[in-house]
Amino acid sequence: MKPRTAALLGLAALLAGAGAWMWHGRDLDRRMVMADPDVLPADLFAHAVPLGRETFAAHCASCHGADGKGDSARGVPSLVDIDRLYGAGTVGDIEQIIAHGIRAANGKSRAFAIMPAYATARPSPTEAIPPLTPGDISDVIDYLLKTGNPESARRGATIFGDRGGCFDCHGADAKGDPAVGVPDLTDAIWLSGDGSRDALYNTIARGSAGMCPAWLGTLDARALRATAVYVHSLSHPATPPLPSR
């Protein structure tokens, strides 16, 4: 064989290889998007994670941190712990949140409850919730953190379960409600601040309505799926969701 022919044959083989490789990549994309995200076969999981990691670094790390651990100073939740503000934390749930955002100004974002600003004259823009005095807020914190004297904690319990209306959103047991994004107040995981008296005071006095942008439109179906799989893997590193069918 002449060297020229050999080179041409080599090039053809290379192109065919690249074509097959690209076709394989597109096939994986298609299957990844079509599959039930909560029972991804191993090859699709392995395909999704690096793609999702890339999207995360480009679009999410600025708020959630490169490691996904969030930033409690800015009220950005960690995605690494299994504590979920929204939904059950399945890949499907996570994908919905990424697509539609949380309180995102796109009209399609689900209308979640907001944390009223109790130190203001009108704590909630939508509900008739009466304001609380600084003393009231301090009592509620004593109740939640089990600090202070028994008297103030008892007063706080009454405010929590009665005129403060806290029970209405956070539940009588203060364990929150992931259907509407209301956090658990009994665990050690805090969305805003470090769980200190000051941090709680700040949230209860000024309210909170954290926003996560909606990514539908910016990210295509492939990137949305891959990012959701990646985010899920952050909190489930030891047990990748690999029950292949």
Ligand code: HEC
């Ligand atoms: C209308 C629903 C609603 C009511 C009533 C309400 N909360 Fe909240 N609360 C929320 C929501 C929603 C959040 C999360 C806000 C966010 O995501 O930015 C929150 C967050 C908090 C946080 C911060 C938790 C964290 O992890 O950082 C504290 C503390 C808190 N609420 C205490 C109270 C107390 C005490 C009361 C009563 C005086 C109360 N809430 C009443 C909805 C409510």
Ligand code: HEC
């Ligand atoms: C501008 C800052 C910002 C960016 C960018 C951002 N997020 Fe968020 N995200 C937030 C905040 C703040 C919350 C908490 C909202 C609340 O208070 O309820 C949140 C909540 C979430 C939640 C819910 C967490 C839980 O505990 O249930 C997920 C999942 C999430 N973000 C994923 C992403 C992904 C994936 C991206 C990138 C595609 C992204 N976010 C980009 C700020 C951001």
